[in-house]
Amino acid sequence: MAKRRQALQNTADLALDRTFTMPLHRQLYDRLRHAILSGQLHPGQVLPSTRALASDLGISLNTVSHAYEQLCAEGYIERKVGQGTRVAYDLPETFFLPRGVSQRKTAPDESTHATLFLSHLGEDLTRQAPVSSIQTYLRPTPSRAFRTGIPDLRAFPFQQWNQIAAHCARSMLRNMAAYQEIAGYYPLREMIANHVNITRGVHCQAEQVIIVPGAQAALDMAARLLLNPGDLAWVENPGYLGAQRALLNAGAQLAPIPVTSEGINVEIGQKRYPQGRLAYVTPSHQFPSGITMHLSQRIALLQWAKQANAWILEDDYDSDYRFSGRPLDALQGLDLAQRVIYIGTFSKVLFPALRIGYLIVPPPLVPPFLSLCSSTHIHVPILDQLTLEAWMTKGYFLRHIRRMRDLYAARRALLIESLQKELGGSIEVQPPQAGLHLMGWLPPTLDDQQMAQQAANCGLEIIPLSALTLGSSQRGGLVLGYGAVNEQEIQAGVRQLASVFPS
CATH class of the missing domain: 3.40.640.10 (Type I PLP-dependent aspartate aminotransferase-like (Major domain))
Known part of the structure; x- marks a missing residue:
């Protein structure tokens, strides 16, 4: 335990600002990610347990767990049973480096150092963690169930x-x-x-x-x-x-x-x-x-x-x-x-x-x-x-809207029907009157962050409601997009989602 607490003391300041609008788990994610990328935490270095770090920072165990889960999902840390939590040896940023290029950073010269002087806004943007719900539909990768904010590009003329x-x-x-x-x-x-x-x-x-x-x-x-x-x-x-x-x-x-x-x-x-x-x-x-x-x-x-x-x-x-x-x-x-x-x-x-x-x-x-x-x-x-x-x-614009409105209405109906069939009372859906997504409300006993992460492990892209909420959300929920996925993908996606729900 002493060794793990010592590792924490070598990182950047992890003090969290409770008055800031960014949720605490995001602040912690951001600070740990920065410490890893800046070299303050080295590959393979052991991190404190979730319980120890929560105690040190005076925050809840769930807050630390959410931050660790996000870092683990993105490849910054590794968690193995019996071995604790460690900084990953191969970081996501190194995947795009040419072979033979070291990920170790050398001491910056004066010209490099000069680029680090930013405005207050620039510093704030540097510190902010990526906005996952925005990044979800800004990725230039093929859409998967149930990414939000994307129309069906396969149906565009x-x-x-x-x-x-x-x-x-x-x-x-x-x-x-x-x-x-x-x-x-x-x-x-x-x-x-x-x-x-x-x-x-x-x-x-x-x-x-x-x-x-x-x-x-x-x-x-x-x-x-x-x-x-x-x-x-x-x-x-x-x-x-x-x-x-x-x-x-x-x-x-x-x-x-x-x-x-x-x-x-x-x-x-x-x-x-x-x-x-x-x-x-x-x-x-x-x-x-x-x-x-x-x-x-x-x-x-x-x-x-x-x-x-x-x-x-x-x-x-x-x-x-x-x-x-x-x-x-x-x-x-x-x-x-x-x-x-x-x-x-x-x-x-x-x-x-x-x-x-x-x-x-x-x-x-x-x-x-x-x-x-x-x-x-x-x-x-x-x-x-x-x-x-x-x-x-x-007249192509209005014609396209009419055609796509019918298509999305059918997909909305199929998603609602599939959720009711596969999940029954485990998720509560209120059919939306418009748009390309719907909200699925979870029972009070389920954590939407954990459910979204488990769904991501199955290849699904789902936004937890708490990620869109300032402060604590009274009830968890999942945001499910249906615009970019066809009927077969909707049904398969719902079956995958159902597999992560407790039986």
């Missing part, structure tokens, strides 16, 4: 798309090879405005539409323009970690607001965080619960924003894939005080590599948003914009 792209390149690109409008290709902005006005109840003109490289870029821009460091930002809890990161990178303090059966609880937000300057919400299809925000909460949120002179970021992801009736009108369409910034993307409707998203902003915000665009990406690649506009003009 790439030949049709390529033909249009080739035509645009031959007939239009030569005349548009110079810098273009910062806000984006105007005919595409008109098409987007028409689409959301008709299908989503948005009230806007093409001049309010700004094309950006995806929804994450939109979140980052909005956070930086609308918040000062230290400002409070309401976020749904549980909620989307990509939005939380964008807000944190802008220096905001996250104010977690619980999500009820009616959506984000505005009353609790006003009581706990009356100084909130911004609220990030997914009202049409809350991530990850799938709940649709009730009209009363929508009105209350808009009233709060008007009275508090605050902003609302409405992320309307997956809104085109609603399975019962027409898509609900957007929050932006109810906004008379011009406090809502509407965010949309084509990544989940078409394909993720098409980095085209859009902001719809109140007219007074158009100039500052365009100014920020001019100092970052200037504009999205013009050929992609030309192709998308032509694809929409020819």
Whole structure:
């Protein structure tokens, strides 16, 4: 025991910050991973037992176990019965080194050392652990059950798309090879405005539409323009970690607001965080619960924003894939005080590599948003914009949505049926009304982190609800995506998932 405790004293400072919004198990994961990669913990070095480390740090045994399990799953440590926990001899980062290249780090020279001086933001980003739920669908590997946030790329008409792209390149690109409008290709902005006005109840003109490289870029821009460091930002809890990161990178303090059966609880937000300057919400299809925000909460949120002179970021992801009736009108369409910034993307409707998203902003915000665009990406690649506009003009866009909506509805039904058949009362599913994923609630006796890890060992990709929750979650759950997997893969995946549940 003394030897193991001595090993801990040789690592970087493992003190955890209980006031930080990042969960404790993630902080511990991050610090241990950094100690391993920096050489402070050497290959083969014995680590303290989970019980000893929990005692040293004054944290729960589960917190240490979750951090160790993540490190073990990613190949940073090895755990063997009777031999304890050791730093792995072959680290994941060395898999990509050319053969013969040593993983040992030499002392940095002055030029190398100079690159280590970062801004406060850079240091924060370096310390932060990877966001597993974002990385899950950012990997360029074939999708597996039940990865979230990915449409079925096998069902996309790439030949049709390529033909249009080739035509645009031959007939239009030569005349548009110079810098273009910062806000984006105007005919595409008109098409987007028409689409959301008709299908989503948005009230806007093409001049309010700004094309950006995806929804994450939109979140980052909005956070930086609308918040000062230290400002409070309401976020749904549980909620989307990509939005939380964008807000944190802008220096905001996250104010977690619980999500009820009616959506984000505005009353609790006003009581706990009356100084909130911004609220990030997914009202049409809350991530990850799938709940649709009730009209009363929508009105209350808009009233709060008007009275508090605050902003609302409405992320309307997956809104085109609603399975019962027409898509609900957007929050932006109810906004008379011009406090809502509407965010949309084509990544989940078409394909993720098409980095085209859009902001719809109140007219007074158009100039500052365009100014920020001019100092970052200037504009999205013009050929992609030309192709998308032509694809929409020819009617292929709406045709594709209708076809995929039917496909995803069938997969949703099959996943629910398979879960009920294989797992019965071991998982509680509330059928979502839209989107490409669903939530499966676990019994109180099951730990969702452990269940997700055991599922990963079987080749499944599942996000535990607690990973999306600020603070402790009252009940564990699993987020299961069904967009990128076919019927056979869904049924096989559910059988694999059922095998990790206790009998």
